[in-house]
Amino acid sequence: MLGRKVPAVTFRTRVRDESVGGSNPFRWQDVTSDDYFAGKRVVLFSLPGAFTPTCSTYQLPDFEKLNSEFRALGIEEIYCVSVNDAFVMNAWGKSQGLENVKLIPDGSGEFTRKMGMLVAKDNLGFGMRSWRYAAIVNNGVVEQWFEEEGYSDNCDSDPYGVSSPQNILAALKSRKLAA
Ligand code: BEZ
Numbered sequence: 001m002l003g004r005k006v007p008a009v010t011f012r013t014r015v016r017d018e019s020v021g022g023s024n025p026f027r028w029q030d031v032t033s034d035d036y037f038a039g040k041r042v043v044l045f046s047l048p049g050a051f052t053p054t055c056s057t058y059q060l061p062d063f064e065k066l067n068s069e070f071r072a073l074g075i076e077e078i079y080c081v082s083v084n085d086a087f088v089m090n091a092w093g094k095s096q097g098l099e100n101v102k103l104i105p106d107g108s109g110e111f112t113r114k115m116g117m118l119v120a121k122d123n124l125g126f127g128m129r130s131w132r133y134a135a136i137v138n139n140g141v142v143e144q145w146f147e148e149e150g151y152s153d154n155c156d157s158d159p160y161g162v163s164s165p166q167n168i169l170a171a172l173k174s175r176k177l178a179a
Contacts, residue, residue, distance in 0.1 A: 001135065001142045006044075007114030008033050011104055014086040026090075033111070036104065037140040042077040043070060045134035045163055046117060049126060050084045050092035054160050059132075060096055063165045067100035070165075073172045075136070077102060083109045083118070083129045106130070120153035134163040136172070144171060 015029045036042075045063065047055040063070075063078050070078060078101045082089065085107035093103045104111075112118045112130045121129045131151050136144040146168055148159040161167060 001115070001145045001147075004142050005140050006033055006037055006137055006142065007111055009106075009111040009114065011036075011106065011111070012086055013105060014090055028086075031104075033140065036077075036079060036102075037137055039139055040076045041074055041136065041138045041143075042079055043075050043134060043165075043168060044079045044081060044137050045132075045165075045168075046081045046112065046115075046130040047132055048082070048121060048129045048158065050082055050088050051095075054158060055082075056092075056096070059160065059164065060092075060098075060101060064096070064098055064101050066165045066169060069169055070172075073169070073176060075172075079104050081106050081111060081130070083107065083112050117147075117151075119151065119155070121155075123154040123156065132158070132160060132163050134168055136168070144168075144175070146171070 011031045013029050013031050014026045017027045018025050020027055047059055060080060080101050081104040083106050086105040089103040089105040106112050109118050109128050117131045117133055118128050119131045132148040134146040135142045146163045148162050150159055
């Protein structure tokens with residue numbers, strides 16, 4: 001993936017809009033890959049599912065907590081993508097009290113498939129989901145790539161380490177020292 005442009009996809013998000021009225025004032029909003037990635041240096045990380053234990057206990061909250069360290073190293077946004085629809089991703093973000101990490105709903109799996117990271121998780125009743133990976137994406141181009149080992153369908157383990165925020169911060173710091 002190094003040096004490649006992230007796929008051009010339109011994500012179907014749900015945003016709050018008081019003008020909708022009623023007790024659940026949300027509407028659809030299309031957001032493109034360009035909207036998320038153009039002209040910015042960002043961290044993107046992807047995981048197998050909203051509300052799953054490792055993702056909810058470590059990966060997402062740790063990215064949230066380490067936000068200021070990423071910003072100090074020139075990262076302008078932190079994005080978390082998962083093959084889950086916008087309703088699920090919004091509910092997960094609310095339950096996590098997110099302020100820094102932005103959640104990207106890839107409900108159809110189109111972005112994940114075009115990244116080459118879509119795997120079957122039928123062994124868990126999940127269907128098609130994302131392999132765990134992360135990337136530094138600079139103006140839409142992958143600058144650094146962090147993929148967990150053992151990419152495979154129906155994997156009976158859930159490797160997590162390479163794509164952790166701690167590992168990515170260490171890589172960003174050593175790159176800065178080397179520059
Ligand atoms: C976890 O984050 O712990 C997890 C992810 C996918 C399947 C099962 C668990």
